[in-house]
Amino acid sequence: MKGLSDGAIKAMLQHKWNGNIRELQNKLKSAVILAEGATIQADDLGLMYRDDGAASESLNLREVREEAESRAIRRAYFQSEKNMSRTAELLGVTRPTLYSLIDKYHLDDIKTGA
Secondary structure: OOOOOOHHHHHHHHOOOOOOOOHEEEEEHHHHHHHOOEEOOOOHHOOOOOOOOOOOOOHHHHHHHHHHHHHHHHHHHHHHHOOOOHHHHHHHHHHHHHHHHHHHHOHHHHHOOO
């Protein structure tokens, strides 16, 4: 495998993982098996993907906000190369607030440094 297509990455960012790293691992393992080419596509992951970039089909503001915050935390975490101080800085919050958000959204993979 050479990697993930842009669509696959967007689908993964849009998906609500509920803090379950095993779900992510299983999706990726299946995608490697199902992929017909050298790059994993969104369809290979079996995730719902909206090409218009919408965060969610839900109009419930609480759900939309939670999804957006979870995605922002993940993006900042990986953009900062898993550095928690830098992640907090990118998000404009303190480290204790970041840890509270990680707990609130069950982002266990971030908490364990995975």
